[in-house]
Amino acid sequence: MIRLDSIGKRHGKQILFVEASAAVNRGEKIGLVGPNGSGKTTLFRMITREEQPDEGQIAIDRGATVGYFRQDVGEMKGKSIVAETMDGVGPVSDIAAELAELEAALADPDRVDEMEELLERYGQAQAKWSELDGYALDARAREILAGLGFSNELMDKDVGTLSGGWKMRVALAKILLLRPDVLLLDEPTNHLDIESIIWLEGFLKSYEGALVITAHDRAFMNRICTKILEIDGGDLTTFTGNYDFYERQRQIAAEQAEAQYERQQAMLAKEMRFIERFKTHAAKAAQVQSRVKKLDKIEKMEPPKKSKRPPMFDFRAPPRSGEDVAKLEGVVKRYGSRTVYDGLDFLVRRRERWCVMGVNGAGKSTLLKIIAGELSPDVGGASLGASVKLGYFAQHAMDVLDPTLTVIGTLIHSFPEASLGTLRTLAGCFGFSGDDVEKSVRVLSGGEKARLVLARMLYDPPNFLVLDEPTNHLDITTKEMLVEALSNFEGTMLFVSHDRHFLAALSNRVLELTPEGVHKYGGGYLEYVATSGHEAPGLRR
Structure with a gap:
């Protein structure tokens, strides 16, 4: 559904991607990993066309819809939580807003003279609501909100009264209700309690579209992801499996690369010792020249990159307390x-x-x-x-x-x-x-x-x-x-x-x-x- 072909991207002096390629296929659940600042959010923004790669291209299947949940949720106020959740889900959200406005007008004693006109408009809006299956959408929105920790009473209150963390949940609910062909989720478990995280796991497991997700929750990544896409040193590397499998494979690959590099270094050192020892010996001249040519043809391996694991600190023992x-x-x-x-x-x-x-x-x-x-x-x-x-x-x-x-x-x-x-x-x-x-x-x-x-x-x-x-x-x-x-x-x-x-x-x-x-x-x-x-x-x- 999404193909990244030889993309290059830099922010100022920082190089994020160099001829990096990857693919996101229908139904795949991909965990996007990499150190802070490696380009995870930039990759999401390039997929949604908010940024462009400096080189290469990103192709998205014609007609495929992309939903992007990000950490900055923007302004939310003036609507109920359930109405805000349905906002943007096609024309049905406009009808929902119209119905809410008409219901408020019908309850306003100062507009009693308009009652007949308001009732007629309300009936027309209700007919459109039914035609667009609005009741099913309302029920789905409430089901998602309940899964993310909202009580039934809270769902009908003004979204503007919520804290930033709860507004993040509303923003997540909006994307989940949209059910796009591709879901891009940037740290969706932030601000969620354990019950909501487990509900989200179930929702995403049954989600039929493609999913690309970043998260700092190991258990969540293990249960959701069947593929890991790693950003490392400007490159994109794909590992098939969950997060634990990725870590094991990465460790194995690092050990193998280290062993190969050390073997080549030992071989090069041995050859150089021979060359240095016999370069002035006429009888060995042919062998020396042969080995020099051999070394010139060998592709020298780069030293393996060391993973940037924080150093361990030797914390002092605390004083003993009473029992x-x-x-x-x-x-x-x-x-x-x-x-x-x-x-x-x-x-x-x-x-x-x-x-x-x-x-x-x-x-x-x-x-x-x-x-x-x-x-x-x-x-x-x-x-x-x-x-x-x-x-x-x-x-x-x-x-x-x-x-x-x-x-x-x-x-x-x-x-x-x-x-x-x-x-x-x-x-x-x-x-x-x-x-x-x-x-x-x-x-x-x-x-x-x-x-x-x-x-x-x-x-x-x-x-x-x-x-x-x-x-x-x-x-x-x-x-x-x-x-x-x-x-x-x-x-x-x-x-x-x-x-x-x-x-x-x-x-x-x-x-x-x-x-x-x-x-x-x-x-x-x-x-x-x-x-x-x-x-x-x-x-x-």
Whole structure:
């Protein structure tokens, strides 16, 4: 459906693609991978004709429709959420807007004199709505919105009242409702909870068109993608299989390339030694000349490119805490008329790693805030144990960074006695390499700020980590580094995450918050799935 033929593209001095070729065929589900800045978004923009390649061409089958979900959603206001979702899906969206306008007019007492005309127009619009199968479209829009976490009551409210993250969900719903021949999805799992991610997996598995997707969720990529398209050094390379298969094949290919290069280097060195040794020997002159000609004809291999994996940092061991790390006794917490907790008892013991599961509004962040001392219970008590040094990561933690400092300046300010080399290595672990350490905090993205906060927290680690969605906006490589660092962490953890790989790798206890009550599971996330029969509280098999 889409063919990229020998494309070249540069942005200023940065070369993104050099004679790169690939194809997207009908029904394929392709994961697009590559380091930050390698050109993933640029490739999407070239497919949608928002940018043009400098060389080569991109051909799209005649009549094929392309839908593109991007991170900047634009302005949304003045329509209900369901109407905004249907906006742009052919003429039926115009009729939906007209019906909404007429319904408001019919309910307006100041327009009672126009009632007969309004009723006639409303009847005509309803007839067109039925003719265009608008009721089915409305039902499909509501089904998609429900899958992405919207309640029935919320769907009819003004889209302008939503936060940026929820507007992203509306933008995603619009693309999914459109059902184009080719779906381009740029980080669709950002801002989604685990239930919505799992619903999206099911939707995309049954989607019959072609799909090209970027995501920082390993489990999601493994379940959806049957092919991986890698951008690396200006080239496009295709791997058949899911993300785990791609990683294994990439490692095998790298090892083979390294071995071939070393064999050729050894052969070249051997030949050069012979030439140097016998170049002045008349009896060996013919052999020397033969080997010189042979070396001239050999195509010299380039040294294999090393994958840019962040360096591992040797994090220091935290001080030992008492056996009882945190305790909640008879905690009651209400927001207005809504009761979040009604007599909650909860004990966290040393070396336990609790992940907290629950649907939106279940009180996951509230629990973490109460334990971290950011929020007081209405009734009951919350206390930390002896010798507990708590570190709390929340989304607002990024707001306390000084915008006037650079990345390295932030670390120097936090740890003035540490050597510059140590802090540069720490920054490199969290994705700030080379000149990136000189970037101002003011210009950092949300993900970069999160990485900086985590780096600062883990350099001098507390013995009790309370983490609220620490993996939001982190790429897969940085997540792997974080998982590896936290796997070796000797303290206690309590965390919320929608990343199933992160949950499975780090948890050894699960606290499930449901409307029916609080459930505790003695094993980690994988044991929770096996025991409960579902991957998240809002789902049932």
